[in-house]
Amino acid sequence: MIIPGFIVYGYLLRVLSGSYDGRPDPPVFDDWISMLIKGFIAWLISIAYSIPLILYTLLLIPLVGFGALTGGQAEIFAGAAAIWVFGAFFLSILIGYLLPAAYTNYARTDRAGAAFELGTITSIAFTRDYLVGIIFALIIGLMFGILIGILSITVIGAVLIPFLSFYMTMAMAYVIGRSVSKASR
Numbered sequence: 209m210i211i212p213g214f215i216v217y218g219y220l221l222r223v224l225s226g227s228y229d230g231r232p233d234p235p236v237f238d239d240w241i242s243m244l245i246k247g248f249i250a251w252l253i254s255i256a257y258s259i260p261l262i263l264y265t266l267l268l269i270p271l272v273g274f275g276a277l278t279g280g281q282a283e284i285f286a287g288a289a290a291i292w293v294f295g296a297f298f299l300s301i302l303i304g305y306l307l308p309a310a311y312t313n314y315a316r317t318d319r320a321g322a323a324f325e326l327g328t329i330t331s332i333a334f335t336r337d338y339l340v341g342i343i344f345a346l347i348i349g350l351m352f353g354i355l356i357g358i359l360s361i362t363v364i365g366a367v368l369i370p371f372l373s374f375y376m377t378m379a380m381a382y383v384i385g386r387s388v389s390k391a392s393r
Contacts, residue, residue, distance in 0.1 A: 216374065217250050218243025220381045221315040224308075227385030228316045234378065250311055253323045257307055261299045268292040305342065309333045312388040332391040341387020345380040352376035 222235035222243070237243075268291065309332045310323040322328070332338055356372055359365025 211244060214247035214251065215240050215243045216377075217247030218245070219247075220377060221246050221250055221311065223378050223381040224312045224385040224388075225315040227382040228312055228389045230386075230389065246315075249320050250314065253310060253314060253320065254307060256324070257303050257310065261296060261303060264295055264299055265292070268295070306330075306333050308342065308345075308384045309338065309388055309391075312385055315385075316388075332388055335391040337390035338387050341383050341390075344387075345383045348379050348383065349376060352379075 226235045309329045314323040356369050
């Protein structure tokens with residue numbers, strides 16, 4: 209199940225690149241080995257982007273644990289837990305917001321290092337065009353999610369869920385690629 213996921217991931221990178229270049233038609237679904245490799249690299253990029261969240265969590269675990277061990281010091285535990293939750297939430301949102309721009313930068317240049325060009329990524333991510341694209345992609349995801357939820361109660365609908373999920377992700381990738389292109393100008 210993992211290998212087909214990497215292939216789909218690689219295909220979505222093609223969608224990002226094609227939409228960045230302004231191509232309206234979906235890319236060809238061929239050269240599975242190339243898509244597999246690019247999808248695997250994109251997965252590694254997502255892990256690398258998650259490192260700050262992982263480190264943050266590892267640094268705060270002793271503090272939260274200390275608060276729990278103090279017994280009568282519920283305030284310490286509650287305060288440490290609240291700091292961890294809010295910090296982890298903020299970092300997760302930031303990572304989730306930056307990753308589409310990083311993926312698009314990787315997809316359009318075909319260089320994994322392009323996903324870590326933080327100057328380029330942040331100059332794209334903190335534009336109105338990119339924000340609007342992200343919001344629009346989230347709306348697409350929400351609309352498809354509602355449709356998938358409704359269809360899941362029928363047998364035929366349940367069969368369609370993987371296809372609808374794929375098309376939803378393609379539509380979201382197309383919108384992201386276009387928004388990154390506009391934000392890059």
